[in-house]
Structure formats: structure tokens, C-alpha cells
Amino acid sequence: MSATLPVLDYTADMLRQLAEADVHRALAEDVGAGDLTAALVPAGKTASARILAREAAVICGVPWAEAALRQVAPGAQWTWRVAEGQRCQPDQTVLEMTGLARGLLTAERTVLNFLQLLSAVATRTADYVAAVAQVPSLDGETGRVRARIVDTRKTLPGLRLAQKYAVHCGGGWNHRIGLYDAVLIKENHIAAAGGVTEVLAQVRATASITAVAKFIEIEVETLAQLEEALQAGATMVLLDNMDLPTLREAVRINAGRAILEVSGGVNMGTVREIAATGVDRISIGALTKDVKAVDFSMRFVDL
CATH class of the missing domain: 3.20.20.70 (Aldolase class I)
Structure with missing residues (x-):
């Protein structure tokens, strides 16, 4: 017998709207009126950065990470090296970014917070699903x-x-x-x-x-x-x-x-x-x- 369960409409538009709202709240509590430390970096300086996974995990949170970059690092470009829902290995590069250094620095903690939480949920769920497979x-x-x-x-x-x-x-x-x-x-x-x-x-x-x-x-x-x-x-x-x-x-x-x-x-x-x-x-x-x-x-x- 198959269970009748509510199904969220996980379309790209739904996820983008949800992520934008979540990130807006997160940035309001983290950045407030401005990032005082990032202001020490020259305004026009560009940089490249990468996000590393320090442990094996199922990657989840791409829409939230991208929303944070859009909101505080406009013009930044990025490439995902591990797709949403795919497993990464320890010390693997997950995301590469290029943009204004100030924006990348301001976005850093919000990007990582969403990735670390949502990837943890996805990873634990995947472990249980595999256990009963x-x-x-x-x-x-x-x-x-x-x-x-x-x-x-x-x-x-x-x-x-x-x-x-x-x-x-x-x-x-x-x-x-x-x-x-x-x-x-x-x-x-x-x-x-x-x-x-x-x-x-x-x-x-x-x-x-x-x-x-x-x-x-x-x-x-x-x-x-x-x-x-x-x-x-x-x-x-x-x-x-x-x-x-x-x-x-x-x-x-x-x-x-x-x-x-x-x-x-x-x-x-x-x-x-x-x-x-x-x-x-x-x-x-x-x-x-x-x-x-x-x-x-x-x-x-x-x-």
C-alpha cells in the first residue's frame, strides 16, 4: 500500500523564492547595517574562492548559497563541482566563485550555514534510506x-x-x-x-x-x-x-x-x-x- 503524503512543489521557482526569503532573514541578522570587517578590503578588489567539504556528505543547499551570493555579491560568478543531491568526498571542492572580494567575504558565513545544515539533513536522510534499501x-x-x-x-x-x-x-x-x-x-x-x-x-x-x-x-x-x-x-x-x-x-x-x-x-x-x-x-x-x-x-x- 502506498502512503498518501503531502508533496511540496520543488520547482526551480519555488526553491528560488524560498531561498531568497530565508537568506534575506539570515543576512539581516548577520550583516545588519554593513560588514565592518569586509570594509577593510579595497572596494574594487576581485578574488576567486572555493568551498571545500571537510567530510563526505550529500550536498544540499544550492539555491540558498546562490541566493546569498546574488544578494551581497552581485556580479559574482560560480561553478558547482558537486551537484545538488550528489555525494562529495572529504577535501573535495564543492563550489568555485569569482567576484568582488568584499561581497564574497560577506556572503561566506551565510553560504556555509545553509550548506552545512541542509547537507547534514540530506546526508542523514540518505543514510536511513540506504539502511532500509x-x-x-x-x-x-x-x-x-x-x-x-x-x-x-x-x-x-x-x-x-x-x-x-x-x-x-x-x-x-x-x-x-x-x-x-x-x-x-x-x-x-x-x-x-x-x-x-x-x-x-x-x-x-x-x-x-x-x-x-x-x-x-x-x-x-x-x-x-x-x-x-x-x-x-x-x-x-x-x-x-x-x-x-x-x-x-x-x-x-x-x-x-x-x-x-x-x-x-x-x-x-x-x-x-x-x-x-x-x-x-x-x-x-x-x-x-x-x-x-x-x-x-x-x-x-x-x-
Whole structure:
């Protein structure tokens, strides 16, 4: 069963507009009224520079790096040596630039900040995707992965769309973008509504929700709750913090009736076994929440 997921429109125009807005905010907090240190460099001096990756990574953040150069280094020219979504090796040149030295210096930290964050998200996502790539589906076939790696709303404030794009760039899938485009009924919603059956009936009867929600999903913590949700017509169920035997039993009980998603307890040591239970989706907050920045540096080669 394939999961119905919100899909961002990752067109060149969408990414450029998103990157321009993100970079505008980043430059406002970094540059303010002007770069005092770059002012020490003669105004008309030109230079060439390159950005090096100090470790292996999946490159992500090209639109953001280019937006920073456009905004503070007008007239600069650049060439990417590693394309968006491709892997680089340690000490490999990723980007070469030529332009006014002042502009390149002012853009440096903003370019690196976006590259180090988004490449980290893409790299971690790619590692999880690779980890489940050879897990056989329930019919025993490998190379046809049943479980998709999915992100969450655990993102840096103001950078959610950028991080979700990075997940996409790393081969993962986007969950709901925010509270406005899909329904995820959690334990507090269930308690407030009076139970699993009651909350599902209520959400289906609310026209303002059903008219816009891309999907309606309910979180369950026990097999009894799963059975109740299925009896109430749930089509997407989030299995929260269940151990492997319970997950396998949940897949058996479900029998293909609903899309099953797993959350909680997912790491590189457990993700293969979770995927092997036969669930459809594995959502991982750590893709965007706990990332360690990829190490990049910029060096002038002709100044």
C-alpha cells in the first residue's frame, strides 16, 4: 500500500523564492547595517574562492548559497563541482566563485550555514534510506522497499520548508508540512474527544477539516487501540513506541487495511528491523532535529 503524503512543489521557482526569503532573514541578522570587517578590503578588489567539504556528505543547499551570493555579491560568478543531491568526498571542492572580494567575504558565513545544515539533513536522510534499501518486502522481494523514510514537524523554527526539501534531496519523504494541511490525531486529542472511535467520527463530521486535509491519521499506543481504529474506518495509523513483536502483530492485524507508520525508538541500529516488520512508513524526528552540521570551509585562491 502506498502512503498518501503531502508533496511540496520543488520547482526551480519555488526553491528560488524560498531561498531568497530565508537568506534575506539570515543576512539581516548577520550583516545588519554593513560588514565592518569586509570594509577593510579595497572596494574594487576581485578574488576567486572555493568551498571545500571537510567530510563526505550529500550536498544540499544550492539555491540558498546562490541566493546569498546574488544578494551581497552581485556580479559574482560560480561553478558547482558537486551537484545538488550528489555525494562529495572529504577535501573535495564543492563550489568555485569569482567576484568582488568584499561581497564574497560577506556572503561566506551565510553560504556555509545553509550548506552545512541542509547537507547534514540530506546526508542523514540518505543514510536511513540506504539502511532500509535492501530490506525485503512482505512478499520476499528485495529492491522494492515497503517502508518509506519520512520526516516530522521537529524542525528549526523558520526553516521547515528548507529542511523538508533537504529530506527530499536525501531520498526521504515529507510528512504533513504543518498543522494546516493534514490531520494527525494524537493521545491528547483522543482523550479530549472521549476515545478513538469518537475522535474519528468527530473529525469526519467536521467539514472544515475534511475539505482541506490531505490525510487523516490517528496515533495508537496499543494493539487494542489499533483494532478499534480499524473498526472505526481509520485509513492511516501511527504506531507509537511499539516493540518489534508488537509491530509484527500490528501488521498482521491490519492485513493491509490501513497505511501503518512507526514513530519512536528509531535509530540506525533499529531501522532495518522496523522496516522488516512490514510497516509502510517510518517517521524520524532526528532527520531534522538532531543533525550535526557538515564541515565546510571557504578559502580564497586568488586575492
